[in-house]
Structure formats: structure tokens, C-alpha cells
Amino acid sequence: MALRKIKIFKEEDLYDPLRKWLVNNGYEVQAEVQSCDVVAIKDDEMTIIELKKSFNLQLVYQCMERQKIGKYVYAAVAAPTKNKIKIKNLKKAEALLRSLGIGLILISLYSTSSLVEVRLQPAVVSTRKNAKKKKQVIKEFENRTGEYNVGGKQGKIVSAYRESAIHIYCLLQKEIEASPAQLIKLGAPANTGTILRMNHYGWFHKIARAKYTFDVDMSEIRKEFGAVVNFFESEV
Structure with a gap:
């Protein structure tokens, strides 16, 4: 019995099969990291993947920006149907990405499974790197405690900062009131004092x-x- 292919309606539909594929290939994965749709790290090498339902120039521009941060950059899109025009356009897109050193991943969803195909491997390009931005991405990646975001999904992001604020809130729920030093002794992050003073989310008093x-x-x-x-x- 042939598998029934499912239409991909949103960028976020691409994330789950891509994440599973990356994890199965030994990567640590986080979504929505410092404006990058997907960041994957393996053997201390960072790969960045930008998601789009279909290929367009905005995707190319995003990938070119990500080349300033990550060693390898992919564009990931829904695999085209067996339409001659779409296949022809895909070949043109592939040629453009190859000339820029950007990889291409095609994703298909089926009724009971998914398929992730690396159509084009990225190259290491000599683009001038943004060391500050790269450091920010790595710091954000490492400071997160779990995977709470979906790549390509619109809405509020669970950043490492937001995680820390929630951690502090949970501790205060238990202690009722406390100083930053007391909270840090209980396991809160080192920047607890700053988070409480700034009160970015309006949760503290x-x-x-x-x-x-x-x-x-x-x-x-x-x-x-x-x-x-x-x-x-x-944890508390």
C-alpha cells in the first residue's frame, strides 16, 4: 500500500521530522536561537538550518546571513510534487545554492512517516564571520535546559533568559520572598539579581x-x- 503524502501548510510542519533526523544523526538541536530557525551542534561544529515552506529569495538571504555565524548552513523546504515546472524550479534553486555554498534539505510528510533528503551538501565559505553573534548563539544554545521551541513557529520564544525567569518564579512560589543571593544558593542562575531588577516580564515585585x-x-x-x-x- 502506497504511503499518502501530506501537504505541508506551515514552516513549523517541517521542524519535527527535521529534528528527529538530526538527533538520529548525533546532533544536539535547539529551535529559534537568536533568530536562527534551527541550530544543530555535533563534534563542536555548528550547523544552521533555515526553514521555508517553499524556496524563495528571502530564504537565500537568510542563509547568507547565517553563513556569518555557522560553519555549515542549509535551506530546508518541503519536497516538491512530481510537477515538471516545480522540479525545474528546484534544479534552478539548487544551482543557486551550490554557487553560494548553501546546502539544501527536502522534507516530505506522509500519513505514518516522514522523509528527510539532503539534496545538496553545504560548503565551508570564506564569508567574514560575525564572532560576536556566533558567541551569542552558542551561549544561548548552551544555557537552555530543554527543547521548548518549534522551528519556524510564530509566537513567544522560550529563550534561556525566559527559562531563568521561570526558574526564579518557581523558587519564589516556594519561598514567598527572598533575596537574589538566597535564590542563587537554592539553584537560581548567577544573573538572578539582574533578572529581578529588570523585571522584563512584569512577574516580580x-x-x-x-x-x-x-x-x-x-x-x-x-x-x-x-x-x-x-x-x-x-527541580525545586
Whole structure:
């Protein structure tokens, strides 16, 4: 019985099969890292993959920017149907990417499985690297505790900073009030004082010198970031 191919409607539909393929090939993976759709690291080498439902010039521009950060860069798109025009356009896209040193991954979804095909391997290009941006991407990647994002999906990103804020909130839920130093002793990150002072998300409230408590109901945070809350609640 032939497998039924499923139409890909959104960029985010590409992420799960791609992530599984990367993990099966020995990569550590994070999605939506410093504006990169997918960052994968293996043997200390960083690969960046940009997702698009179909090939376009915006995808090419994004990949060229990512070449300033990662050693290898791929464009990942939904595999075209057996339409002569689409196949011809794919060959043109492949030629363009090859000339730029950008790899190409084609992704197909079926009723019970998926297929990830590396159509074109990337090359190491001599583009001037953005060392500062690369350092930021690696730091963000390493500071995350789990995989809470979906590549290509619109919406709020669970960054390492947001994870830290949720961790602090969970600790304050238990302690009611505490100083940054006390929270750090309980396992909060080293930048706890900065997170509390900046109060970027409006979750915290200063009640005395170096004393903080929480300022919103946990249900509001859990509604948006339930998996992260569950993780840190189990840790505290």
C-alpha cells in the first residue's frame, strides 16, 4: 500500500521530522536561537538550518546571513510534487545554492512517516564571520535546559533568559520572598539579581532592599509555558 503524502501548510510542519533526523544523526538541536530557525551542534561544529515552506529569495538571504555565524548552513523546504515546472524550479534553486555554498534539505510528510533528503551538501565559505553573534548563539544554545521551541513557529520564544525567569518564579512560589543571593544558593542562575531588577516580564515585585516576591498568578505563566514550569517545579 502506497504511503499518502501530506501537504505541508506551515514552516513549523517541517521542524519535527527535521529534528528527529538530526538527533538520529548525533546532533544536539535547539529551535529559534537568536533568530536562527534551527541550530544543530555535533563534534563542536555548528550547523544552521533555515526553514521555508517553499524556496524563495528571502530564504537565500537568510542563509547568507547565517553563513556569518555557522560553519555549515542549509535551506530546508518541503519536497516538491512530481510537477515538471516545480522540479525545474528546484534544479534552478539548487544551482543557486551550490554557487553560494548553501546546502539544501527536502522534507516530505506522509500519513505514518516522514522523509528527510539532503539534496545538496553545504560548503565551508570564506564569508567574514560575525564572532560576536556566533558567541551569542552558542551561549544561548548552551544555557537552555530543554527543547521548548518549534522551528519556524510564530509566537513567544522560550529563550534561556525566559527559562531563568521561570526558574526564579518557581523558587519564589516556594519561598514567598527572598533575596537574589538566597535564590542563587537554592539553584537560581548567577544573573538572578539582574533578572529581578529588570523585571522584563512584569512577574516580580521588590518589597524591601534586596527582597523580592512574585507579582502574577502562576496559572498565567503555566498557560503559556507549561512544560518549562513543570520542569522547574520538579527541580525545586
